[in-house]
Amino acid sequence: MRSARLCTHLLALLALPLALSACISGVNGSVDVAAGTSVSDASTVNGSVTLEANAKADKASTVNGRIHLAEGAKVGKATTVNGGITLDEHASAEGVETVNGAVTLAKDATVTGNVTAVNGTLSLAAGAAVNGKLTNVNSPIHIDGAHVGQGITTVNGDIDISGDAVVDGGIKVEKPNDSGVLGIHFDSNSVPTITIGAGATVNGPLDFERPVKLYINDQAHVAGPITGATAVKFSGATPPAS
Secondary structure: OHHHHHHHHHHHHHHHHHHHOOEEEOOEOOEEEOOOOEEEEEEOOEOOEEEOOOOEEEEEEOOEOOEEEOOOOEEEEEEOOEOOEEEOOOOEEEEEEOOEOOEEEOOOOEEOOOEEOOEOOEEEOOOOEEOOOEEOOEOOEEEEOOEEOOOEEEOEOOEEEEOOOEEEOOEEEOOOOOOOEOOEOOOOOOOOEEEEOOOOEEEOOEEEOOOOEEEEEOOOEEEOOEEOOOOEEEOOOOOOOO
């Protein structure tokens, strides 16, 4: 009987490290999920969160810090407030959200849901994909040979679509809220520039609720109505100087 109890205690002790590894969190300091391991929650408040190559987490979050998914890493949702989010090659996430920070997807990185930022550049490299919506308020959006599944929305950001990029769901530039979006106020003299380069495809409406400069290459493919702007056609690599 005593031997049976001892074995039970030993098994519990052996299982303890596995239970502890199910959640890596902190308040001050960075969190690092080792290559090839899996956790349920990788979170901190003041610090970065890193998933090494082929690591997995159901959630990765911080408040003041960046989130980095190395090659092949997978996460459910990645969220931060003050910090950028980077997905290396073949990394994937179900959703990505930041307030003040850039979002960068390397070659063949995938977000199955939405990518959302307020003040931050959004950059998608060749082969990358956002199957949901791609949204920000301020800062440029660069789509180079990547795919967006449910459209692009911005308020005050330039949009550059190049290579053999495909944007399904169209493009929308919203009118700024006079009282500011999330406390953000806009320069009324700022005019976003929208450039659709040679070989790029946009399927869906191009809807502009505010003045923009719209340039469409004569080798681009735009399938959808254009509302609120007049397209300027151009040839070559870059649009004409305004």
